[in-house]
């Protein structure tokens with residue numbers, strides 16, 4: 001069986017930079033409050049008329065180039081997004097058309113902040129069974145269009161940003177690549193981080209003027225509960241992947257966690273006893289980009305020369321669902 005490895009990486013963020021100071025024009029907040037609580041300094045807002053499939057194009061072009069491949073070489077696509085361009089059809093189908101891929105399968109997956117790691121797991125199975133040779137995996141989000149830019153939504157709207165990351169996953173007979181992946185969910189906490197409308201269980205139509213007035217179309221979060229669960233689940237799922245591979249915390253060369261919040265990352269780092277060089281963070285520049293955060297961080301870490309051949313790289317995520325996951329690979 002071949003091993004599945006990451007053959008190329010790329011990322012893209014939209015040009016519109018929104019600083020903490022910019023947000024303080026819409027709501028009662030401050031640069032100091034946001035930096036101290038989240039580590040975020042600025043994030044990107046997608047422009048009107050663009051969606052995740054548009055953000056995914058430059059990210060995919062870079063990933064293809066770094067893998068030395070073209071659209072013709074890709075035989076399957078997995079598009080992780082919790083903010084698809086449309087409810088119907090999925091963003092993968094849009095990207096297939098926009099980039100002129102062959103008539104390949106285009107699988108949209110949700111799983112919110114854990115979408116990328118779940119996607120890695122799916123891709124790994126197809127590579128190992130030789131079903132496909134080169135898979136494009138994307139995490140892309142236009143999350144800021146669900147932000148309530150006023151005092152009601154200030155806890156959520158200072159955290160999220162837009163962007164896209166892409167990787168190419170290919171097969172190799174060499175002793176490298178994904179060692180294992182681990183996925184979990186606990187749906188009883190769905191309302192701790194969710195968007196209520198539009199919803200297909202709301203009847204016809206899926207959203208009413210009174211829903212809009214109540215603000216059901218905005219992402220809602222119970223920050224304290226999310227924080228409490230996140231620090232436990234991140235640590236657990238990282239230990240799970242280490243134990244599965246008979247590895248120890250000190251064997252991790254780089255942990256790329258979902259960029260949820262700097263304070264969560266710092267707490268996880270402390271609980272695991274990792275040093276600063278072992279943990280990657282770029283949340284200060286982009287905020288929390290949901291399914292895009294890990295592939296964006298990975299692409300930046302690669303560009304900065306932070307990952308070398310043979311390194312053990314761990315990805316870990318936690319988010320709405322709740323859903324959490326980890327993956328470990330040898331680079």
Ligand SMILES: CC(C)(COP(=O)(O)OP(=O)(O)OC[C@H]1O[C@@H](n2cnc3c(N)ncnc32)[C@H](O)[C@@H]1OP(=O)(O)O)[C@@H](O)C(=O)NCCC(=O)NCCS
Pocket residue numbers: 028029030033034037038113154155156158159221222223224226227260261263264288318319320
């Ligand atoms: C959201 C979060 C930063 C809030 O920090 P906190 O220390 O828990 O703050 P609290 O919720 O206790 O709120 C403290 C006060 O700040 C206020 N506040 C909330 N958002 C604010 C903002 N953007 N600016 C200024 N004040 C804000 C609250 O209204 C509250 O005011 P009150 O005391 O008058 O009621 C924190 O809970 C968190 O990081 N949670 C995890 C979020 C996350 O990572 N989500 C993504 C998961 S994928």
